[in-house]
Amino acid sequence: MASKTSSSSTDLQTRQISKPATDISMRHTLSPRPMMPGNPYLPMPATVTEIIPETANIKTLRVVLEDDERMRDFKFQPGQVGQISVFGVGEATFVINSPPSQKAYLQFSVMRAGEVTAAIHKLSPGDKVGVRAPLGNHFPWQEWKGKSLFLVGGGIGMAPIRTIMLHLLEQKGDYGKISLLYGARSPRDMAYAYEMPAWLDNPDLDATFCIDQPFDGWSHKVGLIPNILLELKPNPQNCVAVLCGPPIMIKFTVQALEKLGFPPESIVTTLEKRMKCGIGICGRCNIGGRYVCVDGPVFTWKQLQELPPEI
Amino acid sequence: MSTIRFVTGDGLPAFLTFLARNGRRVLVPVEKPAVKSSTVFETWSEGKPFSLQKATVPAKSAVLPQCETLIRYKKSKNPDNPSEVSLNLDDTPEATPTVVFACRPCDARGYAVLDRPFLHGPYADPYYRARREALTVITLTCSKGCDTCFCHWTGGGPSSPEGSDVLMTAVDDGYVLQAITTAGKELLNASSLPDGAERFPLAEEARKRAWASLAPAPDLKDVPQKVASRFSDMPFWLHWTERCLSCGACTYFCPTCYCFTITDEGEAMSARGGRRLRSWDNCMSALFTREASGHNPRLSKAQRMRNRVSHKYATYPENWGTFSCSGCGRCIGNCPVGLDIREIVLACVRHSSDIAQETQER
Ligand code: SF4
Ligand code: FES
Numbered sequence: 025m026a027s028k029t030s031s032s033s034t035d036l037q038t039r040q041i042s043k044p045a046t047d048i049s050m051r052h053t054l055s056p057r058p059m060m061p062g063n064p065y066l067p068m069p070a071t072v073t074e075i076i077p078e079t080a081n082i083k084t085l086r087v088v089l090e091d092d093e094r095m096r097d098f099k100f101q102p103g104q105v106g107q108i109s110v111f112g113v114g115e116a117t118f119v120i121n122s123p124p125s126q127k128a129y130l131q132f133s134v135m136r137a138g139e140v141t142a143a144i145h146k147l148s149p150g151d152k153v154g155v156r157a158p159l160g161n162h163f164p165w166q167e168w169k170g171k172s173l174f175l176v177g178g179g180i181g182m183a184p185i186r187t188i189m190l191h192l193l194e195q196k197g198d199y200g201k202i203s204l205l206y207g208a209r210s211p212r213d214m215a216y217a218y219e220m221p222a223w224l225d226n227p228d229l230d231a232t233f234c235i236d237q238p239f240d241g242w243s244h245k246v247g248l249i250p251n252i253l254l255e256l257k258p259n260p261q262n263c264v265a266v267l268c269g270p271p272i273m274i275k276f277t278v279q280a281l282e283k284l285g286f287p288p289e290s291i292v293t294t295l296e297k298r299m300k301c302g303i304g305i306c307g308r309c310n311i312g313g314r315y316v317c318v319d320g321p322v323f324t325w326k327q328l329q330e331l332p333p334e335i
Numbered sequence: 336m337s338t339i340r341f342v343t344g345d346g347l348p349a350f351l352t353f354l355a356r357n358g359r360r361v362l363v364p365v366e367k368p369a370v371k372s373s374t375v376f377e378t379w380s381e382g383k384p385f386s387l388q389k390a391t392v393p394a395k396s397a398v399l400p401q402c403e404t405l406i407r408y409k410k411s412k413n414p415d416n417p418s419e420v421s422l423n424l425d426d427t428p429e430a431t432p433t434v435v436f437a438c439r440p441c442d443a444r445g446y447a448v449l450d451r452p453f454l455h456g457p458y459a460d461p462y463y464r465a466r467r468e469a470l471t472v473i474t475l476t477c478s479k480g481c482d483t484c485f486c487h488w489t490g491g492g493p494s495s496p497e498g499s500d501v502l503m504t505a506v507d508d509g510y511v512l513q514a515i516t517t518a519g520k521e522l523l524n525a526s527s528l529p530d531g532a533e534r535f536p537l538a539e540e541a542r543k544r545a546w547a548s549l550a551p552a553p554d555l556k557d558v559p560q561k562v563a564s565r566f567s568d569m570p571f572w573l574h575w576t577e578r579c580l581s582c583g584a585c586t587y588f589c590p591t592c593y594c595f596t597i598t599d600e601g602e603a604m605s606a607r608g609g610r611r612l613r614s615w616d617n618c619m620s621a622l623f624t625r626e627a628s629g630h631n632p633r634l635s636k637a638q639r640m641r642n643r644v645s646h647k648y649a650t651y652p653e654n655w656g657t658f659s660c661s662g663c664g665r666c667i668g669n670c671p672v673g674l675d676i677r678e679i680v681l682a683c684v685r686h687s688s689d690i691a692q693e694t695q696e697r
Pocket of ligand 1: 351578579580581582583584585586619669670671672673676
């Protein structure tokens with residue numbers, strides 16, 4: 025609001041009054057990204073079309089926006105998230121783990137943890153939900169052209185890795201070697217198990233799978249992700265490492281990557297925080313002056329090092 | 336020369352009647368006698384006694400109600416094919432044209448603090464916008480500071496116009512009303528109040544006396560950096576929150592706190608439906624950042640105090656170039672254990688060697 029002061033104000037007042045903080049632009053700009061139009065609190069009605077049980081506590085759901093036109097025009101970038109509403113229970117945030125080229129549906133994988141995720145697990149095809157998407161920033165895949173990618177997914181952290189991996193593979197020609205290291209506690213804890221054979225067979229992808237403990241019939245690696253990573257020794261030269269998973273896995277995997285010589289700006293990860301508004305206002309998801317819901321969820325390790333340690 | 340009008344003390348009810356025309360809601364401070372008496376904003380109606388005291392609770396709810404409906408949801412059936420159900424979502428904002436009458440400059444500056452994230456961030460909040468656009472703020476300038484007031488530390492003062500449409504200043508025989516914004520000017524022009532230009536020098540004198548009653552403010556220029564650099568000094572925050580009860584009184588009474596939560600009330604897929612609500616939340620509560628996994632980035636009250644003080648004095652300034660504290664002092668006056676944000680901010684500024692000594696003395 026503009027302020028107007030009387031020209032006859034005394035010095036004392038003009039000093040204080042003539043300088044209200046009228047500069048009301050935010051001091052840092054957000055990276056360009058697709059954004060949800062209209063009321064950012066209003067979910068788009070959507071129908072659940074498919075539920076895929078993944079593990080004992082993970083289910084994948086595919087949803088289609090009720091409005092055909094909005095479904096057709098829906099645009100997002102890999103790494104962006106959505107808030108799923110189960111009306112009467114609430115909302116929770118998940119990465120859209122289908123690649124942007126998938127126009128028929130939006131896919132989310134949900135680990136049962138709280139009230140909303142429990143309600144999502146009870147959904148069946150045909151049920152109505154709300155979707156607020158796309159929210160947040162995305163993986164800077166355009167900046168990675170010409171580089172090799174080493175993707176690391178731990179447990180449910182494979183969801184964001186899935187979307188960026190499928191996206192990169194669609195334009196393999198623009199990138200160097202693309203590798204995947206996917207680990208979970210046991211084979212029973214691996215989401216997307218039905219896709220893993222195809223990933224292994226894909227000539228454009230160098231996939232490695234690992235579990236924490238030996239397991240009957242498991243023919244892949246056994247060991248913790250950071251240790252397997254040290255064994256695989258990816259070359260940090262012209263390579264970006266992307267890792268998603270539980271905080272403890274991130275911590276030790278980053279240590280391993282640093283040991284291998286990856287600089288912090290070549291390590292990319294996603295953060296999870298409790299969110300409500302998803303649009304940078306409600307004050308829940310901040311780390312220092314940055315809000316995970318709008319300044320993230322994708323950060324380089326370098327960016328995280330510059331933020332206060334409050335993860 | 337801005338529009339200046341004059342009203343006598345006896346003329347105030349008639350002025351309020353004018354303000355309340357056309358269904359406008361006029362919020363006035365009303366005294367509530369009780370064991371601990373308080374002054375709260377209530378909707379004025381003809382004959383209702385009102386007060387010109389500084390309100391116990393600021394009129395923040397005029398733009399951000401303690402609880403409001405964001406969305407009404409219900410199931411609707413296709414009349415031609417009743418087996419086909421769809422979701423019906425109604426997001427119409429509720430905004431009654433409102434005048435806040437006789438808030439103080441620190442309260443009005445609260446609106447300016449809220450405007451930035453709610454209107455000028457990456458997303459504009461349509462509910463806030465609807466209320467804010469329907470709001471006119473008539474602010475009573477303060478005649479003197481009290482011992483918890485520190486508006487002048489934070490860029491304001493007893494006659495700061497920021498966030499106000501009209502400034503009202505007490506003079507011997509009444510009140511001088513000065514339009515600050517176009518909305519304020521239009522409002523005063525529409526009233527039948529007489530011109531007050533000749534009394535304006537008296538109002539200026541009164542404002543000057545109010546300024547003079549304040550103790551000089553410390554220099555807070557480097558405070559954002561100083562507070563930010565305290566982030567990892569956990570003993571510091573532990574020391575300053577030892578007594579804190581995490582009750583949230585400080586956030587409840589604050590004109591600039593705006594953390595909120597969103598919750599659903601009522602079955603969705605029923606014909607009656609339900610509502611998605613937004614309510615004030617409290618960053619001093621342990622549950623505020625608790626994640627479904629049980630992980631909590633601000634588990635201790637020291638971490639939460641650090642976040643509250645940092646938001647007001649380091650991170651909001653980092654994002655918006657100004658403090659998100661208007662120095663009203665309500666968090667100080669209402670804290671059951673007497674914690675004083677001024678002391679914490681000043682302690683952040685003090686040289687680290689003093690702190691080392693303090694720690695030893697503890
Ligand atoms: S009012 Fe005082 S005791 Fe209560 S949360 Fe705030 S600082 Fe702590
Ligand atoms: S979720 Fe509300 S600020 Fe990020």
